Amino acid sequence: MVLIAVFGVALLIAVLLSGFAARTVLSTSFLFLVGGALVSDGFLGLIHITPDSEIVSVTADLALFAVLFTDGMHVSFPKLRANWKNPARALGLGMPIAFVGMALVTHYLVGLDWTMSFLVGAVLAPTDPVFASAIVGRREVPAKLRQLLNVESGINDGLALPVVLIFIAAAGPTSGHAESSLSEIALELVLGLAFGVILPMAVIALVRIRLLGVEPKLQPLLPLAIGVILYAVCHLTHANPYLAAFSAGAVLAARSPMAQEAFEPLGEVLAELAKFAALLGFGALLTPQLFGDLSLGAYVAVILAIVLIRPASLLLSLIGTRIERREKLVAAWFGPKGFASVVYGLLVLQAGIPQHGEEAYTLIAVCIAFSIVAHSSTDVPIARLFDVEDLTGVEKPRHERGAVKEASHVGMRSRRALPVRQAENARAAGRRALHDDPQPSVRRR
Numbered sequence: 456m457v458l459i460a461v462f463g464v465a466l467l468i469a470v471l472l473s474g475f476a477a478r479t480v481l482s483t484s485f486l487f488l489v490g491g492a493l494v495s496d497g498f499l500g501l502i503h504i505t506p507d508s509e510i511v512s513v514t515a516d517l518a519l520f521a522v523l524f525t526d527g528m529h530v531s532f533p534k535l536r537a538n539w540k541n542p543a544r545a546l547g548l549g550m551p552i553a554f555v556g557m558a559l560v561t562h563y564l565v566g567l568d569w570t571m572s573f574l575v576g577a578v579l580a581p582t583d584p585v586f587a588s589a590i591v592g593r594r595e596v597p598a599k600l601r602q603l604l605n606v607e608s609g610i611n612d613g614l615a616l617p618v619v620l621i622f623i624a625a626a627g628p629t630s631g632h633a634e635s636s637l638s639e640i641a642l643e644l645v646l647g648l649a650f651g652v653i654l655p656m657a658v659i660a661l662v663r664i665r666l667l668g669v670e671p672k673l674q675p676l677l678p679l680a681i682g683v684i685l686y687a688v689c690h691l692t693h694a695n696p697y698l699a700a701f702s703a704g705a706v707l708a709a710r711s712p713m714a715q716e717a718f719e720p721l722g723e724v725l726a727e728l729a730k731f732a733a734l735l736g737f738g739a740l741l742t743p744q745l746f747g748d749l750s751l752g753a754y755v756a757v758i759l760a761i762v763l764i765r766p767a768s769l770l771l772s773l774i775g776t777r778i779e780r781r782e783k784l785v786a787a788w789f790g791p792k793g794f795a796s797v798v799y800g801l802l803v804l805q806a807g808i809p810q811h812g813e814e815a816y817t818l819i820a821v822c823i824a825f826s827i828v829a830h831s832s833t834d835v836p837i838a839r840l841f842d843v844e845d846l847t848g849v850e851k852p853r854h855e856r857g858a859v860k861e862a863s864h865v866g867m868r869s870r871r872a873l874p875v876r877q878a879e880n881a882r883a884a885g886r887r888a889l890h891d892d893p894q895p896s897v898r899r900r
Contacts, residue, residue: 458502458510462735465490469731482831487731488824491738497745504739506816511736512801517686518726518733519583519612519794520700524682525722526609527704528715535606538599541776542606545786549772550611553790554580554618556764557756564752564759565818571811574622578800578819579760581611583793596841600782604789612795613644613698619799626808639693647695650688651702655681659711671717678707678718679725697795730794734827737797741824748817757822761829765790785837791830792823 468490469483494501504511535542558576561567567575582604617640658681661667669677685703689696708715749757766787773783800819803812 461490461494461501462732465735466728466731482834484730484734484831485828487734488738488741488827491735492741495739495742497742502739504736506740506801506804508736511740512798514729514733514736515794515797515801516696518729519798520686520696521682521722521726521729522794523609523612523697523700524678524685524704525719525726526605527701527706528678528708528719528722529601529605530609530701530705530708531602532705532709534598534602538602541599541603541773541778542610544772544776545603545607545769546611546614547772549607549769550580550614552768552771553764556768557760560756560759560764561818564756565750565814566752567811567815570622570626571808571815574619574626574803575815575818577615577618577622578796578803579792579822580618581615581795582608582765582790583612583795597779597782599778600786603778603786609701610698613647613695613701615795616695616697616799617641617644619802623803623806623808626806626810626812643693643695644698646692647689647698648702650685650692650694651699652706654685654688655703655707656710659707659714662711662714669714674714674717675721677714679721681707733794733797737823740820745817746821748814749821753818753821756818757825760792760822761826781840785840788833789830789837792826796823 465487469486472486473483493499496503554573554576556576557579558569558572561575562569562572565572617637620640621637658677662669662677681703682700685699686696688694689699766784769787769790770783773786776783778786796819800816800823803819804816806812808815
């Protein structure tokens with residue numbers, strides 16, 4: 456009950472400060488992370504959570520599933536077919552480069568053997584959709600950039616899991632998680648993708664039966680029911696839940712836009728709640744002892760993972776593409792480590808690896824913490840690079856948006872909008888000019 460009370464207080468504080476956080480580098484994610492650390496055994500001692508506590512892995516798993524499910528609904532198949540090369544480059548080239556780069560840094564700076572170094576690289580290679588959503592969720596950010604980050608972060612979690620399991624097995628653990636063969640790992644991926652496609656398709660087919668139907672006020676619960684069933688089925692059958700969640704969200708948005716639109720507000724709130732709960736639990740693991748156990752070389756490796764390895768790997772993968780330089784730099788920076796790495800890091804710790812298992816987990820946990828702070832506190836400044844006028848979720852009046860559009864239409868370089876009266880006069884003058892010109896070849900741009 457103390458944990459629930461702590462979560463409630465943290466949630467209240469986060470909501471009260473959310474308006475201020477939306478305009479500054481302060482983030483609600485950072486507040487929950489710090490809140491979890493303050494109430495843990497390392498400081499106030501109000502809650503007692505250890506890495507082997509089930510609540511940590513369950514909340515991280517739920518948060519990742521919920522965010523992937525809602526992010527999948529933002530995928531547009533027509534746009535993805537037209538712009539599939541960039542996400543493919545990030546996944547097929549950028550992710551392996553980051554994986555190998557992190558393994559090299561871990562081996563030479565931390566001193567872990569090659570197997571453990573590649574295991575750390577596999578755990579930290581995927582980017583996290585939970586924190587990338589700070590940019591992906593802003594409509595003002597260019598669609599090509601949002602599509603790249605969304606698809607990359609949505610798929611790379613599922614791609615990294617088989618590699619993580621293989622290296623856990625190679626390290627000689629005793630955990631049942633790592634005793635899976637390559638065929639079993641492949642089956643988990645295939646089952647996850649199949650469940651993610653078949654289940655929403657079957658439910659949509661049921662809804663279209665004449666005798667059945669969904670009452671409007673209950674329509675948001677239809678995708679929620681699909682998500683709950685899918686989560687349970689994946690864990691019962693050991694299918695990959697992350698690949699299933701992302702594919703189910705994408706299929707649902709493509710086949711039933713009405714259900715997707717009805718669920719979006721509820722889905723965003725549920726995903727945020729799951730994220731905050733997971734952050735509170737993960738923050739409780741960040742004790743002074745954890746940071747004290749890390750060597751200087753490990754801290755250098757953590758910094759390089761965030762500021763060098765991820766940016767360099769993605770920039771290399773995007774060489775030759777038509778993405779603008781500014782968008783490339785933003786995509787390269789926004790590669791946060793998050794709940795996928797938390798879940799995989801806990802697998803490493805729980806596997807009972809005889810040598811360097813705890814050291815590898817400590818490196819992973821500190822890297823995730825640094826990444827959460829760095830990336831969740833830079834979304835507002837990055838959004839401003841794209842001239843985002845609305846950072847607090849309140850739209851400008853329509854006449855002001857029209858004035859901005861009119862100002863850009865007449866060729867002004869300034870980002871300020873024309874006064875409303877001047878914009879209206881300009882539009883009226885244009886209409887009179889078109890009306891007075893007898894030549895039919897004149898067209899409005």
